[in-house]
Amino acid sequence: MAETIRRSVMLFCCLLLIPIAGWAESIVFLNPGKSTEEFWVSVSRFMQSAASDLHVDLDILYAERDATKMVANARSVLERARQPDYLIVVNEKQVAPEILKMTAGSGIKVFLLLNSISAEQKQALESAGVSLSHLVGSLVPNNEDAGYRMAKALFSEAQRALPARPDGSRQLIAIAGDKATPASLEREAGLRRALAEHPEIQLTQIVYGEWNQQRAQAQTDILLTRYPEARLVWAANDLMAFGAIQAAEAKNLLPGKNILFAGLNNSRQAMQDRLSGRLSVLAAGHFTAGGWAVVMIHDVHAGKDLDKAGGRDRRDPLFAIIDARQAKQFIERFDDQRIPQVDFRQFSLVHAPKSRDYHFSLLPLLK
Numbered sequence: 001m002a003e004t005i006r007r008s009v010m011l012f013c014c015l016l017l018i019p020i021a022g023w024a025e026s027i028v029f030l031n032p033g034k035s036t037e038e039f040w041v042s043v044s045r046f047m048q049s050a051a052s053d054l055h056v057d058l059d060i061l062y063a064e065r066d067a068t069k070m071v072a073n074a075r076s077v078l079e080r081a082r083q084p085d086y087l088i089v090v091n092e093k094q095v096a097p098e099i100l101k102m103t104a105g106s107g108i109k110v111f112l113l114l115n116s117i118s119a120e121q122k123q124a125l126e127s128a129g130v131s132l133s134h135l136v137g138s139l140v141p142n143n144e145d146a147g148y149r150m151a152k153a154l155f156s157e158a159q160r161a162l163p164a165r166p167d168g169s170r171q172l173i174a175i176a177g178d179k180a181t182p183a184s185l186e187r188e189a190g191l192r193r194a195l196a197e198h199p200e201i202q203l204t205q206i207v208y209g210e211w212n213q214q215r216a217q218a219q220t221d222i223l224l225t226r227y228p229e230a231r232l233v234w235a236a237n238d239l240m241a242f243g244a245i246q247a248a249e250a251k252n253l254l255p256g257k258n259i260l261f262a263g264l265n266n267s268r269q270a271m272q273d274r275l276s277g278r279l280s281v282l283a284a285g286h287f288t289a290g291g292w293a294v295v296m297i298h299d300v301h302a303g304k305d306l307d308k309a310g311g312r313d314r315r316d317p318l319f320a321i322i323d324a325r326q327a328k329q330f331i332e333r334f335d336d337q338r339i340p341q342v343d344f345r346q347f348s349l350v351h352a353p354k355s356r357d358y359h360f361s362l363l364p365l366l367k
Helices: 002-016 038-053 067-078 096-103 119-127 143-161 182-197 213-226 238-250 268-276 286-301 324-337
Strands: 026-031 057-062 086-089 109-113 135-141 170-176 201-208 232-235 260-264 281-284 313-316
Touching: 026 038, 026 067, 026 286, 038 057, 038 286, 057 067, 067 086, 067 096, 086 096, 086 286, 096 109, 096 119, 109 286, 135 143, 135 286, 143 182, 143 232, 143 260, 143 281, 170 182, 170 213, 170 238, 182 201, 201 213, 213 238, 232 238, 238 260, 238 268, 268 281, 268 324
Parallel strands: 026 057, 026 086, 086 109, 109 135, 135 313, 170 201, 170 232, 232 260, 260 281
Antiparallel strands: none
8 A cells, every 4th residue: 555655656746747738837027126116016916916817827036126136036047946937027227138148048938028128239139149039028118108198298287287487488307217227218208209399398407316216306306496497397207206296395386286297107105196186197007017928928838929919029008197087996996905806818819819919008907
């Protein structure tokens, strides 16, 4: 009897080592953010929801906004006895080329999220003899469009709610993220496109808040002293908008009344500030990108050809300009860090075979 049990255990252990067709794919997400940072945690939560729905094995490693640690996390994945099938990488601080070089030939496939590599970076890798055959796709929100639409909405609200200066102009302060991250550069490009269409809006100065609330508060305090007639503030994320609002309130200005702010993100405070009017313009939705990336990887793993479904490298309009009613809906559906029940199979080409393309958006989640 004991010998029979021993043989059964050995057979079971051997079976665990045999690749099985249809075995659930495994993914590691190299999250560049902090494990306490609301945006990056929301990206992970939505991604985990998709992985659970699609029966995908998902592991998440936070880099705590340290580019060196993100590369170290990638190296630690390569050193695992059991490596994942896929690695999701964000080109934050331009580290993706190094990780792509590191993973070439490893057997791990890479998917780029939120910030992809540039054409110049791709060419440099190929010139160095690095094969990118393991790069299976990318999903990047249209950040240029988001920056543009935020600015246009801010200018429109200013025309409605604020008096112009005697010469008909209005002064704007802009707080971008940083000078390296593609998302920041693209949002800034969108702002500049909107400014080119509105010569009555004068850009006083653009500063780089490094996505940090305290830094943006200090910068805005200086800029409002330097440009006391500035009454419009465009910020590339919510934390920098919060810092700018604090600086304005310290100077006895009234956000939403005699000074208007535009920000971007899905944090609870951002939604509450949009609902109260402290934020006059809010763009949100790109936190969903992680969940959509899991859907795409799930389809790739099942053998779907993404080139026949809109392309493997996607730049989708994931952002929506959120009005007060939608902010209220968002708070109700996402309150207490809950993720709304989403049937991710309806977005998958595997589970919805009649689909010919993806339709990723925040707006269906608010219905």
